[in-house]
Amino acid sequence: MASISVLGYGVVGTGIADLINKNKEKFKSITGEDLNISSILVRDKSKHEQKQNYHLITDNIEKVFNSPVDIIVEVMGGIHPAYDYVKKALKLKKHVVTANKDLIAEHGKELLDLAEANGVTLNFEASVGGGIPILKPLIECLSGNEIIGIKAILNGTTNFILSKMYSENASYEDALKLAQELGFAEANPDSDVLGYDAARKLSILSTIAYNKKINWKDLNLNGITSIDKIDFEYAKLNECTIKLLAVSKSQNNKVYGFVQPVMVRLDSYLSKLDDELNGIVIEGDAVGNVFFSGKGAGMLPTASSVFGDITDIIQNKNKKNIKFNADNAFIEKCWCDKSSWLVRIKTEDRLNTICTLSNNFKNCHIYTSNVTQANEVAAVIYEEYESTLKHTLEKFLDIPYINEIKKFMVL
Amino acid sequence: MASISVLGYGVVGTGIADLINKNKEKFKSITGEDLNISSILVRDKSKHEQKQNYHLITDNIEKVFNSPVDIIVEVMGGIHPAYDYVKKALKLKKHVVTANKDLIAEHGKELLDLAEANGVTLNFEASVGGGIPILKPLIECLSGNEIIGIKAILNGTTNFILSKMYSENASYEDALKLAQELGFAEANPDSDVLGYDAARKLSILSTIAYNKKINWKDLNLNGITSIDKIDFEYAKLNECTIKLLAVSKSQNNKVYGFVQPVMVRLDSYLSKLDDELNGIVIEGDAVGNVFFSGKGAGMLPTASSVFGDITDIIQNKNKKNIKFNADNAFIEKCWCDKSSWLVRIKTEDRLNTICTLSNNFKNCHIYTSNVTQANEVAAVIYEEYESTLKHTLEKFLDIPYINEIKKFMVL
Structure with a gap:
């Protein structure tokens, strides 16, 4: 029996409960185990009275931790209280599946180390790219x-x-x-x-x-x-x-x-x-x-990735977690390769700005189309390093008639 | 120690040997185990005398099976003798990784059942889509x-x-x-x-x-x-x-x-x-x-998928194989949804063919451009089932002045 507790019953939590209920038979055929939701944690029970799984809903996190649960699915989002709950779950040797990119981006290393130390798995496929297996x-x-x-x-x-x-x-x-x-x-x-x-x-x-x-x-x-x-x-x-x-x-x-x-x-x-x-x-x-x-988001696509993570944990019970390096x-910040750039320069003197551009960038196409605004010069600068471009454009800003510069990489 | 034997030392086999040699350290950091090629099976040793791994090369399959090997990587292609070698490997409780789509398409079910019965894994990521994880x-x-x-x-x-x-x-x-x-x-x-x-x-x-x-x-x-x-x-x-x-x-x-x-x-x-x-x-x-x-093919893309399969086996030692259903x-054969179709009808009578087309397909655009050949009528037929289209076009072929019909789904 794989017993799941879901923390959070918003859009994604609802999708996960749906997918779990729908796929019980398939899950058993893949893993040989029954799949079951033991509890769903919400902040305010009264908001969920009309929901299908109301009998599973609790607002007491301790109840979740004290119930027989194998995998905690965290889909509350945000750092607090998700961070504390996930830490506590891992310390209690519960596997964790999360869709929370904030949590993994901020505390991924600590949580993965904690999972490894406790012999459990922390999976987070849905935290990047939603439903896309990445x-x-x-x-x-x-x-x-x-x-x-x-x-x-x-x-x-x-x-x-x-x-x-x-x-x-x-x-x-x-x-x-x-x-x-x-x-x-x-x-x-x-x-x-x-x-x-x-x-x-x-x-x-x-x-x-x-x-x-x-x-x-x-x-x-x-x-x-x-x-x-x-x-x-x-x-x-x-x-x-x-x-x-x-x-x-x-x-x-x-x-x-x-x-x-x-x-x-x-x-x-x-x-x-x-x-x-x-x-x-x-x-x-x-x-x-x-x-x-x-x-990249949405109820069922996100739930699809979470479900894959649950299956993975039950199928591969002794799998090592990925490690995040501490180094x-x-x-x-400046891009490593030469690239083309589109620049828009707000100026009070178009003619001199065009001369300045041409003098500084040999490989440059200045727009003369009717897109061009009265007080600006736009150009594509070809095959230039971002560091060089940035340095030159910063000097342009010292010129009295140049007011503002916007630049885009062209890829 | 994960000991690998590679069957076949053509383009893909060479790529696999390269990737294994290059990634030994990384493999150890992921799985905790050393990765090692114990033998490479070829048909004709004399053709490989100049190769880097010549000391590992053998033309004797029994030598491969009798050496201490954990995973057999089959990249010979074709059904024979790959089918016999893979079957024997599985019976000897060796894991198998193959890139062989012919083998899996023809004998996938039997081989997966055999792997499961012997408590080993058969992985075949590279058999579809080459380097693409699919x-x-x-x-x-x-x-x-x-x-x-x-x-x-x-x-x-x-x-x-x-x-x-x-x-x-x-x-x-x-x-x-x-x-x-x-x-x-x-x-x-x-x-x-x-x-x-x-x-x-x-x-x-x-x-x-x-x-x-x-x-x-x-x-x-x-x-x-x-x-x-x-x-x-x-x-x-x-x-x-x-x-x-x-x-x-x-x-x-x-x-x-x-x-x-x-x-x-x-x-x-x-x-x-x-x-x-x-x-x-x-x-x-x-x-x-x-x-x-x-x-979808090539030396290193295919080797990339094979390497992923090897890592998977060592990391997830007790994983169940996917099963192919026997049912x-x-x-x-006819497509289920309505679609648009481009048809080219070779005819000796364009005018009557155009009339026939218009009479049979209400939603149809007949080409009059200069692409159109002297002896043919081409048209796009919109929103039609393939079964209906096929039936009607077969009747067209009974008309004396219509000689040949070519059709394409437009998607």
């Missing part, structure tokens, strides 16, 4: 590879907003409002639109991929809040769309990593991921590029 | 899903040929010749170009996905040998390319399955998979569509 394939199937790089769309909210800005020519504000109305964005969307959520997921993937500690706050972070309609017009001129990309690369013992809006060519896979879809390209030295995509990676 | 994600990560459908490009040779026909306007014969020169196609390309290879892989995926026995020969099979330049011109008119798709679907206790050239819209993921790339869309009832792509699926 952590198990990365850790297990690609174990013969040195991972060179990761390029991904990891946040459904921002991808939905940017998709609407592209396809419906919506403003950022209108697209955000629509996302909130449809439940794709929260009332306070900061964690998504500022890129924090994607950065946490990228840090989990990169920590595993490069076997070094990657703190999400050390990545080069830029959200989507300042993206406007004109940016999309330039993207279209360039046969691109704009995506919030989460990218990292390991090279010469350094890790390069960013989460930022990037102009992505329309003929690439990642440009085809619309709305709430997520996608991840993993580059391994043996396998080359492998691409995974699917729904900090040396993280560089 | 079987483990399907079996383990998506275990909470009922799998509804599979849509895939599973053969690199035909995908290379069709890519060249599309992008370089090459004839089938020229593209095949190029593929042979570059090593993407064998001297006898029948198994690839007739669709047998893709059908074997689709049968493995479908057998797992629907938990029913799917014999590859029961699928609706059409190769690419009759695809010509004009087909591609019609594809382009339709904003499509042509791909050899391997598609199956489970519905109302029936399985629908085909491998055939399909007109694939240019805005879809699968149309973006060029040259030797493979890609697989799995549709699960909880997770929705999940897409996996990468290199035959009820397989329907």
Whole structure:
């Protein structure tokens, strides 16, 4: 008998209870064991009176820990009290499955060590990419590879907003409002639109991929809040769309990593991921590029990954946990490879700005199309290192007639 | 100590030996065990005298079985003698990893049962999709899903040929010749170009996905040998390319399955998979569509999957094998859903053929462009069942002035 306690009975918790009830027979045929929910922890029981599994609901965490439970499924989200509950569960030698990227990004190493010390498993497939199988394939199937790089769309909210800005020519504000109305964005969307959520997921993937500690706050972070309609017009001129990309690369013992809006060519896979879809390209030295995509969030996709994690624990009882390395990676914020860049320079003197651009960047195309605003110069600068570009653009800002510069990588 | 014997030392065997030698330290850090090649079986030792691992090479299978070996890696390909060697290995309680789709498609059930009876594992990730992690994600990560459908490009040779026909306007014969020169196609390309290879892989995926026995020969099979330049011109008119798709679907206790050239819209993921790339869309009832792509063949991509299988065996020593169900699926050759179809009708009487088409298919667009050949009528028929279409087109062939009909699904 595999006895499950679910902490949290919101959207994801409900999906997990549904999948468990639906798949009992299949689970038994795979693992030889019965699958059973022993309790569901909620904050306020009165809110769940109408629900199917009301008899399993408790608001008392001690009751959960004192009941005969093999696996604790944590889908409360956030750090508190999830962190304390998961720690306590592991110390009580309960296996844990979590969908909580904040928890794993902040405390993954400590929790994995604690799991190992107590001879239990901590699985967290749903914490990155929602329903997409990505952590198990990365850790297990690609174990013969040195991972060179990761390029991904990891946040459904921002991808939905940017998709609407592209396809419906919506403003950022209108697209955000629509996302909130449809439940794709929260009332306070900061964690998504500022890129924090994607950065946490990228840090989990990169920590595993490069076997070094990657703190999400050390990545080069830029959200989507300042993206406007004109940016999309330039993207279209360039046969691109704009995506919030989460990218990292390991090279010469350094890790390069960013989460930022990037102009992505329309003929690439990642440009085809619309709305709430997520996608991840993993580059391994043996396998080359492998691409995974699917729904990055939502009730049943997330529950699908959690269910896979539960099956994994019951099937592979003595499996060692993945370890998160304690050694900090040396993280560089400027990108390692030459790239093309789209720059928009707000200026009071277009002619002199064009001269300045041409003098500083030999390989540069200055836009003369009717997208160009009266008080700005826009250009694509080809084959330039980010460090050089950044240094030069910083000097531009000292020029009196140049007021503001916005830049996008073109990938 | 995990001691490996490799059967076969061609391209894939060489890649595996390389990956094992390169990843010994990593393997130890993951599993806690040393990894070691104890022997490599070849047919003719004299051909391998210059190779790095010559001291490990033997042409005597009994030597392999009598040496202390934990895992037999079978990368000889073909049914004989691979089938006998794998059976003997399993009976001797050796774990087996194979990249051999012919073997698994033909004898998968027997071999998996044999492995289970002997308490050992038979892994075969590389048999489908080469380097792409697909079987483990399907079996383990998506275990909470009922799998509804599979849509895939599973053969690199035909995908290379069709890519060249599309992008370089090459004839089938020229593209095949190029593929042979570059090593993407064998001297006898029948198994690839007739669709047998893709059908074997689709049968493995479908057998797992629907938990029913799917014999590859029961699928609706059409190769690419009759695809010509004009087909591609019609594809382009339709904003499509042509791909050899391997598609199956489970519905109302029936399985629908085909491998055939399909007109694939240019805005879809699968149309973006060029040259030797493979890609697989799995549709699960909880997770929705999940897409996996990468290199479907080649030395190191295949070795990457084999290495993952080896790690899996050492890490999860008591894992149960997946079972192949003995119950035959009820397989329907005509596709279950309404679809659009492009038809090309060779005729001696265009006007009457156009009338016949219009009379029989209400929702139909007849091409009048300059692609159209003097002796043919081409049309897209919308929203029609394959069974209805087939029945009607068969009647057309009884009309004296209609000589030949070619049809493509448009997806």
